[in-house]
Amino acid sequence: MEIIDNxxxxxxxxxxxxxxxxxxxxxxxxxxxxKGHLSLIEKGKKAGDxxxxxxxxxxxxxxxxxxxxxxxxxxxxxxxxxxxQCVDIVFTPDKESLYQKNYQTYVDVNDLPxxxxxxxxxxxxxxxxxxxxxxxxxxxxxxxxxxxKDYQQLAVIRQMVKDLDFDIKIIxxxxxxxxxxxxxxxxxxxxxxxxxxxxxxxxxxxVKARDIVKxxxxxxxxxxxxxxxxxxxxxxxxxxxxxxxxxYTLEDVDIIEESVxxxxxxxxxxxxxxxxxxLTPDLNYI
Amino acid sequence: MEIIDNxxxxxxxxxxxxxxxxxxxxxxxxxxxxKGHLSLIEKGKKAGDxxxxxxxxxxxxxxxxxxxxxxxxxxxxxxxxxxxQCVDIVFTPDKESLYQKNYQTYVDVNDLPxxxxxxxxxxxxxxxxxxxxxxxxxxxxxxxxxxxKDYQQLAVIRQMVKDLDFDIKIIxxxxxxxxxxxxxxxxxxxxxxxxxxxxxxxxxxxVKARDIVKxxxxxxxxxxxxxxxxxxxxxxxxxxxxxxxxxYTLEDVDIIEESVxxxxxxxxxxxxxxxxxxLTPDLNYI
Numbered sequence: 021m022e023i024i025d026n027x028x029x030x031x032x033x034x035x036x037x038x039x040x041x042x043x044x045x046x047x048x049x050x051x052x053x054x055k056g057h058l059s060l061i062e063k064g065k066k067a068g069d070x071x072x073x074x075x076x077x078x079x080x081x082x083x084x085x086x087x088x089x090x091x092x093x094x095x096x097x098x099x100x101x102x103x104x105q106c107v108d109i110v111f112t113p114d115k116e117s118l119y120q121k122n123y124q125t126y127v128d129v130n131d132l133p134x135x136x137x138x139x140x141x142x143x144x145x146x147x148x149x150x151x152x153x154x155x156x157x158x159x160x161x162x163x164x165x166x167x168x169k170d171y172q173q174l175a176v177i178r179q180m181v182k183d184l185d186f187d188i189k190i191i192x193x194x195x196x197x198x199x200x201x202x203x204x205x206x207x208x209x210x211x212x213x214x215x216x217x218x219x220x221x222x223x224x225x226x227v228k229a230r231d232i233v234k235x236x237x238x239x240x241x242x243x244x245x246x247x248x249x250x251x252x253x254x255x256x257x258x259x260x261x262x263x264x265x266x267x268y269t270l271e272d273v274d275i276i277e278e279s280v281x282x283x284x285x286x287x288x289x290x291x292x293x294x295x296x297x298x299l300t301p302d303l304n305y306i
Numbered sequence: 307m308e309i310i311d312n313x314x315x316x317x318x319x320x321x322x323x324x325x326x327x328x329x330x331x332x333x334x335x336x337x338x339x340x341k342g343h344l345s346l347i348e349k350g351k352k353a354g355d356x357x358x359x360x361x362x363x364x365x366x367x368x369x370x371x372x373x374x375x376x377x378x379x380x381x382x383x384x385x386x387x388x389x390x391q392c393v394d395i396v397f398t399p400d401k402e403s404l405y406q407k408n409y410q411t412y413v414d415v416n417d418l419p420x421x422x423x424x425x426x427x428x429x430x431x432x433x434x435x436x437x438x439x440x441x442x443x444x445x446x447x448x449x450x451x452x453x454x455k456d457y458q459q460l461a462v463i464r465q466m467v468k469d470l471d472f473d474i475k476i477i478x479x480x481x482x483x484x485x486x487x488x489x490x491x492x493x494x495x496x497x498x499x500x501x502x503x504x505x506x507x508x509x510x511x512x513v514k515a516r517d518i519v520k521x522x523x524x525x526x527x528x529x530x531x532x533x534x535x536x537x538x539x540x541x542x543x544x545x546x547x548x549x550x551x552x553x554y555t556l557e558d559v560d561i562i563e564e565s566v567x568x569x570x571x572x573x574x575x576x577x578x579x580x581x582x583x584x585l586t587p588d589l590n591y592i
Contacts, residue, residue, distance in 0.1 A: 031473045041325065118471075124417045125435070125469035130410040149411070150470075153439075157471040183411035184436075185404075185443040187317045 021102060022109045027118070027158050030111050034072075034160035042069040046161035048152060051075040052092040053101045056196040056204035060165045061105045063193045067163040073102050074111040074155055079119065080126075081147030092209045111159060118154060127153045127184070129176050135270040136172045136283050137294065140260045145176050152177055156186055164188055169195040169203050171283055171296040175270060195295070197223070203295045210291040218254035218288045225251055225262070226297040229282050233299040238276045240264040251286060260285035260292065264299065276301055307388060308395045313404070313444050316397050320358075320446035328355040332447035334438060337361040338378040339387045342482040342490035346451045347391045349479045353449040359388055360397040360441055365405065366412075367433030378495045397445060404440060413439045413470070415462050421556040422458045422569050423580065426546045431462050438463055442472055450474055455481040455489050457569055457582040461556060481581070483509070489581045496577040504540035504574045511537055511548070512583040515568050519585040524562045526550040537572060546571035546578065550585065562587055 024030045037044055045068025047060045064071050075098055082088035095112070102110050126146050132138070133145035156164070166174045178190050196204045201223035202216075211219050225247035237243060244262045251257050262284040264273050273280045276299065283296035310316045323330055331354025333346045350357050361384055368374035381398070388396050412432050418424070419431035442450070452460045464476050482490045487509035488502075497505050511533035523529060530548050537543050548570040550559050559566045562585065569582035 027471055031471075035473075039325065039327065120468070122417075122465075123469055125413065125415045125466045127470075128412050128414055130412070131408075132410070154469075154471045157473060160473070179408075180411045182406070183409055183440075184413075185313055185317075185440045187321075187443060187446070 021099075021107055023099065023112060024109060025112050025114065025117075027113060030072075030109075030113075030158050031160065033109065034158075037070050038160065043162040044068050044070050044072055044160060045163040045165065046072045046074070046155070046159045047165050048074045048076070048155050050077045050091065050206065051098050052094055052206040052209065053098045054196075054204045054206060054208075056167055056169065058101065058105055059196050060167055060193045061102075061107060063191055064163060064165045065106070067165070067189075067191055068161070070108045071106070072109045072111055072159050072161065073107045074113075074159065076111075076113055076118065076151070076155075077115075078147060078151040079115055080150055081144050083141055083143060086141075087207075092206055111155075113158075118151070126150045127180065129180055129183075132172065132176045132179055132270055135265065135272075136261060136263055137285055138172065140285065145173070148173055149176060149180050152180070153184070156188060161188055163191055165191045165193050167195060168192045169205065169295065171281060172270060175268070201227070203293075205293065207291055207293065211288065215256060215288045215291070218256045219291075219293055221251045221254055221257060222284055222286055222293055222295040225284060226282055226295060229264075230297055230299050233276055233280075234302045236301070238301065240272070240274050240276055240280075243282075247284075254288075256289045258287040260287060267298065307385075307393055309385065309398060310395060311398050311400065311403075313399060316358075316395075316399075316444050317446065319395065320444075323356050324446065329448040330354050330356050330358055330446060331449040331451065332358045332360070332441070332445045333451050334360045334362075334441050336363045336377065336492065337384050338380055338492040338495065339384045340482075340490045340492060340494075342453055342455065344387065344391055345482050346453055346479045347388075347393060349477055350449060350451045351392070353451070353475075353477055354447070356394045357392075358395045358397055358445050358447065359393045360399075360445065362397075362399055362404065362437070362441075363401075364433060364437040365401055366436055367430050369427055369429060372427070373493075378492055397441075399444075404437070412436045413466065415466050415469075418458065418462050418465055418556055421551065421558075422547060422549055423571055424458065426571065431459070434459055435462060435466050438466070439470070442474060447474055449477055451477045451479050453481060454478045455491065455581065457567060458556060461554070487513070489579075491579065493577055493579065497574065501542060501574050501577070504542045505577075505579055507537045507540055507543060508570055508572055508579055508581040511570060512568055512581060515550075516583055516585050519562055519566075520588045522587070524587070526558070526560050526562060526566075529568075533570075540574075542575045544573040546573060553584065 045064035047064045127149040267281045279300045285294045331350035333350045413435040553567045565586045571580045
């Protein structure tokens with residue numbers, strides 16, 4: 021496994037791989053890898069010849085009061101896991117080489133961030149779109165894999181790739197869950213054992229919504245109210261948002277006539293968790 | 307000479323050229339080619355193996371009261387000139403294929419546009435940075451050539467390329483002038499014979515400033531005032547700005563101690579002209 025920490029070296033290596041007629045699949049991460057990331061790597065390996073994994077905690081996507089400084093890190097373990105997963109190249113730039121003195125260029129997607137997480141985290145998707153553009157220009161992939169757990173991020177990246185004509189195929193990868201249903205996330209490391217039931221309330225809300233939509237419930241507010249009450253029963257929870265929305269535009273849906281996405285963000289004490297699920301009405305249900 | 311009007315076809319062709327180990331030099335233009343453009347093409351041909359010229363009048367860089375609809379066009383003549391100049395590929399996308407329904411992604415450079423033309427043309431450099439990003443992703447060049455006549459544009463593109471890690475070498479190409487000194491520009495086509503002396507006042511101002519700086523004048527305001535008066539003598543002129551600034555940051559310079567750029571924008575009736583020149587104090591001058 022190669023480890024590259026320099027932008028120019030990565031670009032040269034990408035050119036070399038491409039000149040051999042090989043394709044590059046790219047999995048961008050902020051490290052602290054878990055099984056969710058490993059499933060993205062698997063997906064990438066099926067798509068392209070050479071798998072490049074990046075590990076970079078991107079300062080531009082953290083707000084001033086967010087957890088940039090405390091974001092969990094374990095680079096030694098990440099490299100070990102990547103090696104086991106037969107990653108070909110790990111790209112690990114440092115903050116200073118990606119954001120140099122006098123840095124001033126940002127990529128902004130206008131509409132999609134005005135929903136869900138974008139409302140609670142101003143600047144977040146600008147930070148994401150910018151760093152992903154940079155990484156695309158450095159890694160030069162044919163394919164890039166993003167988790168469906170970060171549903172809005174995936175939607176923003178797809179829009180950006182289309183709008184800016186990146187010649188890259190974006191692959192969404194289904195959310196991996198712990199045995200109890202909790203969506204895998206590096207931030208789960210923050211959770212205490214006592215907070216686990218509260219953390220699970222996100223998944224339970226999605227399953228409940230999925231089931232009642234399948235049984236014919238069409239009223240989105242009714243569903244949202246019902247699961248809100250369930251979540252609020254846990255004293256450590258604070259709901260950022262619960263939304264039932266159009267899978268493409270992320271606009272709120274009032275009456276569920278076709279597949280929609282339910283997405284939610286809930287703080288469990290100081291740990292902010294997100295999750296989502298597609299809700300599909302069963303048209304044969306009477 | 308190949309003519310390509312489709313984004314996907316251009317990307318495939320760029321991949322093919324690269325897979326043969328050839329380099330691509332790119333000259334983006336808005337068409338209505340003149341000798342200035344031809345000199346950019348010459349420069350590009352020296353840099354890379356295959357020269358791609360794009361012709362696209364970019365709506366995103368025109369303000370609502372600007373000349374998008376009337377911008378001069380003559381595609382037949384452009385293609386003839388390109389062929390004569392031994393251009394390999396002309397890329398001529400239409401507006402709809404570059405800005406599709408629901409388009410919403412923009413590239414923004416924060417600081418450099420807050421000077422010179424950026425002040426009179428809000429959104430202009432956002433439009434430029436966005437379309438150049440798109441064209442870079444479509445044409446996939448190794449080299450891209452921009453004229454020094456659009457000095458601020460060149461500075462913005464260099465900054466963007468550095469910040470977003472585009473693996474592209476930006477080449478600046480000196481301003482070409484008519485015999486009388488007028489900087490070549492597609493917009494010169496708007497000028498009547500009677501307006502020519504007024505249009506020439508930009509070049510004359512730069513030459514005067516260059517000469518007095520060489521002779522030891524260090525006070526920027528004094529120079530600006532002096533050339534302003536010269537320009538205002540022509541009744542059809544309206545000065546947008548005259549600036550003596552740092553060549554990299556474009557910040558105003560008060561006392562000229564080393565090379566600076568003098569840049570100006572002047573409207574001659576409804577035709578907005580720009581020009582610039584490096585002013586270098588002669589340190590040996592007593």
